[in-house]
Amino acid sequence: MSTVVLLIVTGLGLGALYFLIASGLSLIFGLMDVLNFAHGAFLALGAYGTWWAANFLPGAGPDGAGFLLALVFGVAAGTLAATLVELCVIRPLYGRHREQILATVGLSLATPALLQAVWGADPLTFPKPDLVRGTVEVLGANIPRDRLLLILAAVALFTALWLFNSRTRYGLIVRAGVQDRAMVTALGIDVRKSFTLVFAIGGAAAALAGALGGLYYGVVTPTQGMSLLIFAFIVVVIGGTTSLTGCAIASVTVALVQQFANYYTVAGLGDIAVVIVLALVLLTRQGGLAAKKSAERVA
Amino acid sequence: MTAAGPLLEAADLNVWIEGSHILQGVTFAMPERGVTSLLGRNGVGKTTTVKAVLGLVPRTGRVAFDGVDITAEPTHAIVTRGIGYVPEERGVFAALTVAENLRIAERRPGTHRYDLVHELFPELEKRREQPAGTLSGGQQQMLAIGRALLNDNRLLIVDEPTKGLAPRIVREVADAVARAAEEVPVLLVEQNLSLVRRVGGAAVVLDAGRVVHTGPAPDLLDDADRVRELLGVSRAAAPAAGTAAPADTEGRPTA
Numbered sequence: 001m002s003t004v005v006l007l008i009v010t011g012l013g014l015g016a017l018y019f020l021i022a023s024g025l026s027l028i029f030g031l032m033d034v035l036n037f038a039h040g041a042f043l044a045l046g047a048y049g050t051w052w053a054a055n056f057l058p059g060a061g062p063d064g065a066g067f068l069l070a071l072v073f074g075v076a077a078g079t080l081a082a083t084l085v086e087l088c089v090i091r092p093l094y095g096r097h098r099e100q101i102l103a104t105v106g107l108s109l110a111t112p113a114l115l116q117a118v119w120g121a122d123p124l125t126f127p128k129p130d131l132v133r134g135t136v137e138v139l140g141a142n143i144p145r146d147r148l149l150l151i152l153a154a155v156a157l158f159t160a161l162w163l164f165n166s167r168t169r170y171g172l173i174v175r176a177g178v179q180d181r182a183m184v185t186a187l188g189i190d191v192r193k194s195f196t197l198v199f200a201i202g203g204a205a206a207a208l209a210g211a212l213g214g215l216y217y218g219v220v221t222p223t224q225g226m227s228l229l230i231f232a233f234i235v236v237v238i239g240g241t242t243s244l245t246g247c248a249i250a251s252v253t254v255a256l257v258q259q260f261a262n263y264y265t266v267a268g269l270g271d272i273a274v275v276i277v278l279a280l281v282l283l284t285r286q287g288g289l290a291a292k293k294s295a296e297r298v299a
Numbered sequence: 300m301t302a303a304g305p306l307l308e309a310a311d312l313n314v315w316i317e318g319s320h321i322l323q324g325v326t327f328a329m330p331e332r333g334v335t336s337l338l339g340r341n342g343v344g345k346t347t348t349v350k351a352v353l354g355l356v357p358r359t360g361r362v363a364f365d366g367v368d369i370t371a372e373p374t375h376a377i378v379t380r381g382i383g384y385v386p387e388e389r390g391v392f393a394a395l396t397v398a399e400n401l402r403i404a405e406r407r408p409g410t411h412r413y414d415l416v417h418e419l420f421p422e423l424e425k426r427r428e429q430p431a432g433t434l435s436g437g438q439q440q441m442l443a444i445g446r447a448l449l450n451d452n453r454l455l456i457v458d459e460p461t462k463g464l465a466p467r468i469v470r471e472v473a474d475a476v477a478r479a480a481e482e483v484p485v486l487l488v489e490q491n492l493s494l495v496r497r498v499g500g501a502a503v504v505l506d507a508g509r510v511v512h513t514g515p516a517p518d519l520l521d522d523a524d525r526v527r528e529l530l531g532v533s534r535a536a537a538p539a540a541g542t543a544a545p546a547d548t549e550g551r552p553t554a
Contacts, residue, residue, distance in 0.1 A: 172403050176392045182355060183390035187404050187446070188378035 002140035007259045009138060013147025015255030016154030017216060020209035021228055022235035022247050023161060024202025030178045030242035032195050034090055035097070037104040039206050039232065040225030041111035042078040046207025047126075047220040048115055050074030054127040062127030070127070074211045075204050082203020086196050094195075108229070112222035123221045126214035146215045153212055154251075157205055161244055164201075170194055178242050234274060238281045240288030249289055253277065304366050306331045306454060306484055312351050312360035314344075314508075321347045322358065323508040334485045334500030336516050340531050343505040345488045346387050349456050352486075353377055353384060365453065379406060383447030387458040387488070391439045391446075393432025397423055400431050404446040416445040419475045437468030444475050455479055458488040473497060492532065496520050504529045 021043060028036050053060040053070035060070040085107065093099045132149050135142035165171035173194045177184045184191050206225075213228060214220045231254060239250030254274050262270035281288065305328035314322040322344050329335035337345045351358040354374040362370050362377075369377050378384065391400055401423070405411050417424045420441040426434065431442055440460060447455055460476055461469045473494045479485060480498050489495050495502070495516055502519045504512035512519065512529055519525060526532050 169403075172395070172399055175399075176395060176403050179392050179394060180390060182374075183386065183392070184403070185374045186353060186355065186378060186384045186386065186390065188375050188382075188406055188450075189403070190373075190375045 003263075005139045005141035006143065007263055008256065009141065009143045009151075010147050011256040011259035012252060013144075013150045013216070013255075014259065015252035016147075016150040017209055017213055017228070018231055018235050018255055019154045019248055019251035020150075020157060020205050020212065021232040022239070022251055023157060023244060024205040025229075025232050026236045026239065026241055026244070026247045027161070027174070027198050028202045029236065031174050031181075031198050032090075032094070033097075033181075034094075034100055035104070036090075036199075036202070037101065037229070038085055038089075038107035038111070039104075039202065040229035041107050042082050042203040042206035042225075043210035043213065043228060044111055044115060044220075044222065044225035045081050046074045046078035046210030047214045047224060048074075048119065048124075048210075049077030049207065050211040050214060051124055051126055051220050063129045064131075067127060067129045071208075071211050075207045078207020078210065079200050079204040082206070083196060083200045085203075086199035090199065091192065091195075108226060112226065115222040119222075121222060123219035126218055126220050128215060128218065132215055146212075150212050150216060153208065154248075157208070158244065158248055161201075165244065170197055174198060231274070234278050236288075238278055238288055243288070246289045304331075305329060305363075306365060307352065307486065308361075308363040309348070309352055310361040310363075312348065312358055312362070314347050314351050314356050314358045316347070316356065321508055322351060324360075325351070325505065325508065325510055327503045327510055327513060329484065329486055329501065329503075332484055334480045334487050334498040334516075336495045336498070336500060336502045337486065337488045337505065338490075338495065338502055338519075338530060339505035341490075344508040345505055346458055347508075348505065349384075349458055349486065349488060353382070353456070381451070381453035383450060383452040383455045383483075385440075385443045385447045385455070385457040385460060387462065389439050389443040391431040391434075391442050393430065395431055396428050397431055397434070397442060398427040400442055401446055401449055404449050406450045410451050411449050412451065413449070416448055419448070419478060420445050435468075437464050437472070440464060440468070440472055441475070444472065444479070448479055452483055455483050455485045456488075457485055459490065460487075461489070461491045461494060469494075492520060492526075492530070 021039065025036060025039050028034055050070050050073065053073035054062045054067060057070060057073055060066045060073060089103050089107070090100065093103060132146040135144050136148065165175055173184060173189055173191065177191055177194060181191055210225065213224060217224070235247060235250045235254050238254065239246035254277065257273050257277055258270035261273035262268070308328045310326050312322050312325040313320070325344065325348055337348060339345050347356060350356045352362050354372065354377055361368060364377065364380055364382070369380065395403070401416065422438055423442060423445055426438070431439060434442065444457065444460060447457070457476060460472050464472060469491070476485065476487065476494065477498050485498070487495070487498065500516050502512070502514060502516035503510055506529065
């Protein structure tokens with residue numbers, strides 16, 4: 001029983017990490033029709049930014065309020081990078097999908113190379129505040145505290161994005177833009193501002209995922225963003241490209257399948273199980289889990 | 300701001316779409332008052348013309364609104380100069396509620412004309428929390444027109460508002476367009492000649508991407524031979540609006 005509880009809660013923790021990455025990816029693709037392969041770069045910048053700030057930024061540190069400041073710094077770094085990428089790289093390439101893919105793949109390759117050039121290829125030990133050290137007992141299972149933090153962060157992000165979508169004018173524009181971008185423009189709305197905002201939000205979520213991923217794995221590496229991005233893409237495809245709820249359900253599904261398959265079969269088989277789930281979804285519901293719920297899109 | 304010049308001018312508009320030369324030097328001007336109807340058979344470039352005016356398709360040529368050259372401006376900037384647009388396909392956001400579809404069109408705070416919209420289309424107020432995708436075609440058209448009327452615009456561009464609607468709804472939509480035309484100039488793309496006759500004004504006829512006729516709409520509609528030649532309508536003239544199932548420019552009832 002405790003093993004199942006442990007697998008479920010740690011699976012939810014991993015799912016939370018996938019959601020943090022995939023929600024931004026889904027938002028960017030849904031509104032802007034941009035397949036952003038550079039999303040992993042924002043994640044890596046968030047992770048390295050937090051690590052660097054915790055070690056070198058005055059006032060920041062590896063624990064307590066110092067770590068919180070380091071986390072804010074890392075998220076700010078990812079957000080700033082995302083904003084600049086949208087303004088300088090993506091904006092001139094709207095509607096040019098091949099060029100977008102080339103540019104964002106280029107960034108996704110260049111960023112780890114740059115990080116490696118500065119800090120080396122070896123994993124860097126990520127700071128772990130006392131608050132998330134150790135375990136908490138849940139129904140007889142010892143759950144690592146960092147998994148609970150990930151779950152809390154994902155729930156907070158889901159709530160924040162839901163409120164953004166349903167309660168703000170920009171959210172309204174995003175939901176409308178997902179359906180008919182040209183019509184939003186024809187109503188006199190500069191949809192490009194929304195694009196920049198959405199890209200920045202996606203970058204912030206990815207950077208937060210990078211920092212919390214550092215807690216999860218205990219280390220950061222230059223290629224961490226790329227490997228996590230693969231699962232984020234799978235989540236987006238399974239969840240449907242425009243549904244936040246679908247994205248959350250898919251994140252949890254992918255992570256639980258991975259956890260259970262890895263534990264009850266052979267370590268590593270979890271990844272194959274995820275691909276099988278992806279294939280099943282594509283065969284049965286080509287638009288993803290949220291395909292038939294158009295009224296709930298991005299809600 | 301000009302005192303008495305045309306409200307909208309299009310000069311030598313050319314549009315290519317996927318290698319086809321859709322608009323071939325379209326030139327027309329619409330006055331500061333009344334309705335200007337863009338007429339023509341299917342596929343002659345009427346919808347492309349309004350899209351070119353709004354910058355929704357790449358084009359060459361010149362477009363001026365209220366005396367200001369807006370050719371180089373992006374669509375959202377053109378629209379915020381005071382243009383309401385009702386596209387042919389209605390452009391309602393299916394997953395948004397009726398209220399949200401109206402709210403997203405709000406521009407300047409305190410100037411929204413919800414009273415007018417709800418007076419013309421009381422149905423929209425009753426269904427304000429209903430997803431727009433679940434409305435009937437007629438209700439969606441009302442929403443699209445209501446959305447364009449919400450702001451204090453200086454020009455309405457309405458593209459085939461009665462297309463594909465039942466006769467009863469056609470009359471209601473025609474009433475709304477006629478009422479809107481009393482308050483604001485309207486550039487109307489329409490094949491329903493009874494509506495064109497009702498709102499009067501000027502007519503600009505397109506054929507094969509070119510303007511082939513301009514003049515008062517009633518004069519054109521009274522000239523059966525000219526109507527047959529330019530619009531392909533086999534009957535002499537369209538019936539008065541609201542008296543029968545209206546005919547489009549190909550002589551078919553629209554309902």
